[in-house]
Amino acid sequence: MTAAEQNNYKKLLDVILNFSSDGIFIADKNCNTIAYSETYRLYLGASKEQLKAMTIIDFYNEGWLSSVPLLEIIETKKPCSQIITYYKTGKEILATGTPVLDDNSQISYVVLSFRDISKLKEMEAELRASKKLLNQYRTELITLKSNKIFETSKIKYGLVYRSKSMNQLVELIETLARHDANVLILGETGVGKSLIAEIIHNLSERSNKGKFVKIDCSSIPENLLESELFGYKKGAFTGANVEGKVGLIELADKGTLFLDEIGEMPFNLQSKLLNVLEDKKVKRIGGTEYKPVDIRIISATNKNLEEQIRKNLFRRDLYYRLNVIPLTIPPLRERREDIIPLVKFYENFFLKKYDIKKEIPPNVYEQLLNYDWPGNVRELINIVERLLLLDPVLVLKDMEEQQETLNLPDEITGAENTKESLRDFMDRAEKYYLLETINSTRTLKECAEVLDVDISTVVRKMKKYNIRKSYK
Structure with a gap:
């Protein structure tokens, strides 16, 4: 290769190194510096004289950076990625290295690229802050809207x-x-x-x-x-x-x-x-x-x-x-615009009754609006009371399970399982009727009276079918 060709290759390498917005660093198998881009130097925060005098391992040993994937790549002959910190510039960098092997599958060179993810981290932090602020605004908006709906009801x-x-x-x-x-x-x-x-x-x-x-x-x-x-x-x-x-x-x-x-x-x-x-x-x-x-x-x-x-x-x-x-x-599911006014009314009622300082979380309203309310207003009153006295997450989970159970028409008809045993059919029918009665009564005693059984029988059946409800 002539001197002119070598000079042209050097110019080509310089263009390639500095064309990318990422930092580029090339080392040989002994960790000696072969070439680097200006972006890499700025990330590191070193002068050109320091880069000539020191290898990347020297910079690591002297505490310029938190880690370097070069040694791992030379040892394993496999690509490697690490997130490292350049302490002098305070930048957080994603370093990705790839080995260049000779005809005998031995390391000749290692090419490392460095991408500044500090701004990405800042953007993520800003995005989290924006989401938090958005949720805060959304909560305030839901609260204002629900209060306005109640005021105009x-x-x-x-x-x-x-x-x-x-x-x-x-x-x-x-x-x-x-x-x-x-x-x-x-x-x-x-x-x-x-x-x-x-x-x-x-x-x-x-x-x-x-x-x-x-x-x-x-x-x-x-x-x-x-x-x-x-x-x-x-x-x-x-x-x-x-x-x-x-x-x-x-x-x-x-x-x-x-x-x-x-x-x-x-x-x-x-x-x-x-x-x-x-x-x-x-x-x-x-x-x-x-x-x-x-x-x-x-x-x-x-x-x-x-x-x-x-x-x-x-x-x-x-x-x-x-x-x-x-x-x-x-039914309440056919007049959903009445749900929020009813919730706010009974929320105020129970806050005064129990003399507590608590509100139904605004993010709960969406689920209350989408719920089908098989027990209608009577069930809504019960749910509002439980939301104020118990953990709202557990109350909402019970509502989801209730909805899943009552939304299945075949629970009682058995249309999809015509060959089931008489006992299985009777169990399904009993569970369905028990759920219906539980939703329509206020107390365990009232439920037992409607079913014409002892209270202990109702409790036993509720355990059998894994039915949960907080009776007074």
């Missing part, structure tokens, strides 16, 4: 709402209160059927004349329901009160009788109730005299009464008597 007659459907419902309630027609309230468990019935009574003229009398047809055993409704004369049956008892129908005279879960009323008792509605008089069990009664009937159910009629479980004539004006309460 309506609180009327004990109802908290913002949706158009509930606004229309309240207008219908006010209309019904001015008239004396029987009302059938329809809606899922936990939507507030009992509250609506009481509001209608309280807004009506009957509130000045008589009482609002409620009876839950599903919670009273069949053999006692008749005596509760109609009352009895003294000595009417074994175990009867010696003084007799006034029935709830008599007690509601001039007022309103609310028959909750009317779909659960025994078939033989339905005809007796129908007679009261038609004749406007009632006779106690064991008695002979009829007493005139002036009552308004408001009934409620979460069942399809027309389906019950087709199955001969409910009297058609009674249905028409009760269903003069139907009133349907939409």
Whole structure:
């Protein structure tokens, strides 16, 4: 190779070394410096004279840099990468080295590239700070938005709402209160059927004349329901009160009788109730005299009464008597704009009740809005109370598990497993019904009463099916 060619190769090498924005360093197998780029020198913080006098190992030994991959590459003959710190300039560098082997697979040279990642680290720190600030702004925005939503929502007659459907419902309630027609309230468990019935009574003229009398047809055993409704004369049956008892129908005279879960009323008792509605008089069990009664009937159910009629479980004539004006309460999942106002209302309620300084984390609202609320407002009240008293993470996890369980229609139908055993089917049906009852009751005692079992049985079944709920 001529001197001119050597000079041209040197110029080419200089261009290659300084073309890259990364620092480039080339050493031989003895760690002697062969060539380097200006960027490498600036990273190191050394003068040209120092680079001529010292090898990269000398710089390492004298504490200029935290480590060097050169020795490892010479020893292993394999590429190597390390993050090193240049102490003089304070730069954090990603050093990547590659061996150059001769025909005998021996090290001839090692080429090292150095990339400054200090700015990258700074950018990562800035990005983290920006994300933190963004989350802070997002939290503040959610808080302001939720407060604004609550401030613009309506609180009327004990109802908290913002949706158009509930606004229309309240207008219908006010209309019904001015008239004396029987009302059938329809809606899922936990939507507030009992509250609506009481509001209608309280807004009506009957509130000045008589009482609002409620009876839950599903919670009273069949053999006692008749005596509760109609009352009895003294000595009417074994175990009867010696003084007799006034029935709830008599007690509601001039007022309103609310028959909750009317779909659960025994078939033989339905005809007796129908007679009261038609004749406007009632006779106690064991008695002979009829007493005139002036009552308004408001009934409620979460069942399809027309389906019950087709199955001969409910009297058609009674249905028409009760269903003069139907009133349907939409489930919470169909009026999601009411969720935040309800959450904020009951958050304030429980903060005062327990005298605590705590708020529901703003990042929880998204999950509350996306949840389907199978237990409706009753479940929401329970969840808000738990979020304030327990770890929100655990409460949200329970909600996710609940949603996964109740979102599976085949849990009860078994449509995808038609060859399962009778025991497996009964277990699935029992679990499903237990979950439904748990979601619709406030206390363990109430749950046991609805299921007509001991409290210990409910606890045992909950453990069996891994069902968790914090009852009071």
